[in-house]
Amino acid sequence: xxxxxxxxxxxxxxxxxxxxxxxxxxxxxxxxxxxxxxxxxxxxxxxxxxxxxxxxxxxxxxxxxxxxxxxxxxxxxxxxxxxxxxxxxxxxxxxxxxxxxxxxxxxxxxxxxxxxxxxxxxxxxxxxxxxxxxxx
Amino acid sequence: xxxxxxxxxxxxxxxxxxxxxxxxxxxxxxxxxxxxxxxxxxxxxxxxxxxxxxxxxxxxxxxxxxxxxxxxxxxxxxxxxxxxxxxxxxxxxxxxxxxxxxxxxxxxxxxxxxxxxxxxxxxxxxxxxx
Numbered sequence: 618x619x620x621x622x623x624x625x626x627x628x629x630x631x632x633x634x635x636x637x638x639x640x641x642x643x644x645x646x647x648x649x650x651x652x653x654x655x656x657x658x659x660x661x662x663x664x665x666x667x668x669x670x671x672x673x674x675x676x677x678x679x680x681x682x683x684x685x686x687x688x689x690x691x692x693x694x695x696x697x698x699x700x701x702x703x704x705x706x707x708x709x710x711x712x713x714x715x716x717x718x719x720x721x722x723x724x725x726x727x728x729x730x731x732x733x734x735x736x737x738x739x740x741x742x743x744x745x746x747x748x749x750x751x752x753x
Numbered sequence: 754x755x756x757x758x759x760x761x762x763x764x765x766x767x768x769x770x771x772x773x774x775x776x777x778x779x780x781x782x783x784x785x786x787x788x789x790x791x792x793x794x795x796x797x798x799x800x801x802x803x804x805x806x807x808x809x810x811x812x813x814x815x816x817x818x819x820x821x822x823x824x825x826x827x828x829x830x831x832x833x834x835x836x837x838x839x840x841x842x843x844x845x846x847x848x849x850x851x852x853x854x855x856x857x858x859x860x861x862x863x864x865x866x867x868x869x870x871x872x873x874x875x876x877x878x879x880x881x882x883x
Contacts, residue, residue: 640821
């Protein structure tokens with residue numbers, strides 16, 4: 618259960634992050650950028666959308682689904698093997714997407730965005746938890 | 754309180770309430786064991802139903818705190834809820850930590866009260882203006 622608790626906690630942190638980013642975007646506000654040069658350069662770049670959907674919205678959906686699946690797994694709602702497989706696939710896809718977005722910041726846009734990096738590290742940490750719990 | 758501290762406390766408390774809600778959903782009867790017998794006699798519904806209702810309440814509080822909406826109301830309900838928990842469960846080695854969570858909820862509530870409410874209190878002269 619510890620791995621699900623950690624996944625749930627990380628997904629909740631991700632939800633609060635993405636909700637903040639969505640809110641600042643809707644209100645046309647500049648997000649607080651604690652580390653890095655200018656988050657707005659990244660958040661308003663042509664890579665901030667995927668098939669016309671903002672990355673923050675996609676991130677929010679992913680985090681909500683992960684937290685829901687983690688909760689279902691803890692409660693013991695059937696079919697548990699399917700939920701378990703689904704969460705592994707979702708975290709794997711999200712980890713790969715985070716690598717792509719981090720590469721874009723590093724090599725293409727050449728500006729670091731604090732919130733994007735925080736989201737990437739959150740996802741990678743989830744990936745690490747899924748990997749370790751599968752091995753144990 | 755600085756905004757950073759406020760948000761760390763808000764998200765931390767949100768995760769606590771969400772997770773407690775999930776755990777109560779998992780084993781409502783086991784969580785019902787914390788309720789004192791004299792309270793169980795007063796409740797008109799079964800302990801399991803009461804605990805499922807508590808789980809829903811905890812999750813709603815957690816969601817509101819997590820998405821930074823109606824934080825003052827969520828924190829107020831959370832504080833009230835924790836006060837009830839401490840009353841019906843008594844203070845033991847498990848619930849003693851609820852005192853800290855209650856204090857955190859009260860801190861969030863005080864720090865996120867709507868401006869017009871604070872102005873109203875100030876206009877009555879109940880608080881210092883300096």
